Amino acid sequence: MLFDNHGRQLRYLRLGVTERCNLRCFYCMPEEGLPWSNKKQLLSYEEMLRLVGILAKMGISKVRITGGEPFVRKDLMPFMADLSQIEGIEKLSITTNGTAPTRHIEALKAMGIHAVNLSLDTLNKERFHKITRRDEFDQVINFYQSLIDAGIRTKINTVVMEEHNLEDILPLVELTQKDPVNVRFIEEMPFNGGSKGYQKIDWNYKKILQLIAEKHPTIQKLDDHASSTSYNYQIPGARGSFGVIPAYSRSICGTCDRIRLTPKGDLMTCLYQNEGFSFRDFMRQGASDQDIQEKFMHFFKRRAKNGFEAEEQKSQPNTFESMATIGG
Numbered sequence: 001m002l003f004d005n006h007g008r009q010l011r012y013l014r015l016g017v018t019e020r021c022n023l024r025c026f027y028c029m030p031e032e033g034l035p036w037s038n039k040k041q042l043l044s045y046e047e048m049l050r051l052v053g054i055l056a057k058m059g060i061s062k063v064r065i066t067g068g069e070p071f072v073r074k075d076l077m078p079f080m081a082d083l084s085q086i087e088g089i090e091k092l093s094i095t096t097n098g099t100a101p102t103r104h105i106e107a108l109k110a111m112g113i114h115a116v117n118l119s120l121d122t123l124n125k126e127r128f129h130k131i132t133r134r135d136e137f138d139q140v141i142n143f144y145q146s147l148i149d150a151g152i153r154t155k156i157n158t159v160v161m162e163e164h165n166l167e168d169i170l171p172l173v174e175l176t177q178k179d180p181v182n183v184r185f186i187e188e189m190p191f192n193g194g195s196k197g198y199q200k201i202d203w204n205y206k207k208i209l210q211l212i213a214e215k216h217p218t219i220q221k222l223d224d225h226a227s228s229t230s231y232n233y234q235i236p237g238a239r240g241s242f243g244v245i246p247a248y249s250r251s252i253c254g255t256c257d258r259i260r261l262t263p264k265g266d267l268m269t270c271l272y273q274n275e276g277f278s279f280r281d282f283m284r285q286g287a288s289d290q291d292i293q294e295k296f297m298h299f300f301k302r303r304a305k306n307g308f309e310a311e312e313q314k315s316q317p318n319t320f321e322s323m324a325t326i327g328g
Contacts, residue, residue: 014064019067067324077104080092098119161203176240181239181240229258250306262326265281
């Protein structure tokens with residue numbers, strides 16, 4: 001088993017495969033997009049497989065593919081098939097915005113995908129267009145329904161934004177009554193790539209939960225697994241469940257079991273840190289597998305206690321990248 005310097009077991013890798021995205025959600029990036037890296041600046045699939053293989057031997061057992069939008073990278077499905085065969089990787093999941101062709105869903109199911117996280121901030125077509133600056137609502141809803149029909153474990157990730165989608169909170173909760181889906185409401189974070197100014201949020205996880213409880217006073221608290229990122233609940237008799245993620249409040253850091261590799265190969269041991277060590281450059285300079293393993297351990301043993309400490313240690317205070325470049 002793999003542990004950090006605070007005694008937290010590390011089991012979960014979020015692997016960013018691309019920075020690019022075909023949506024332009026205002027809370028993530030500017031309307032014109034970002035200065036995307038070129039192909040040589042990104043990890044190759046072969047380099048990713050090497051790093052995941054090393055981490056699997058160290059104790060990482062779960063991998064989530066993130067972006068940007070993962071499906072915009074060519075040959076993603078063959079790569080995921082190779083990833084699923086790495087010894088020690090027990091769960092392989094993916095986060096997507098749902099704009100990909102639904103034909104991928106059967107391939108994911110055949111691969112034994114553990115879960116699909118669908119980024120969806122509204123059930124209203126007009127609000128979807130305003131938030132994403134794209135007209136892809138019908139495709140995303142079709143992708144969601146296809147996931148449910150295929151029996152794939154599905155989660156909806158919804159960023160709660162004042163003046164943009166508060167009216168979607170209750171309809172999304174009520175979606176869990178008919179579908180076996182887990183809807184997670186996420187506090188808005190400052191990772192917007194400079195697309196807008198950022199002030200301290202008003203709608204934290206407690207306020208979100210209060211709104212839901214006022215409409216559904218009989219909601220039941222569910223057991224959260226030890227490293228859960230969300231506090232989970234259920235409407236009695238519902239097929240699905242919902243949760244609230246204190247992504248900005250950062251009250252779940254004490255059990256965090258996650259690390260990130262960005263599309264460019266930077267290790268992020270905390271989402272709120274400023275910059276990571278480049279394993280891309282380290283590998284391309286000729287590092288052996290043993291060198292790489294030792295370098296991972298060096299950073300795992302110097303991990304911030306929580307997101308607040310990581311933010312305080314930034315070399316560039318009050319700067320935040322886009323989630324697309326970090327890897328969702």
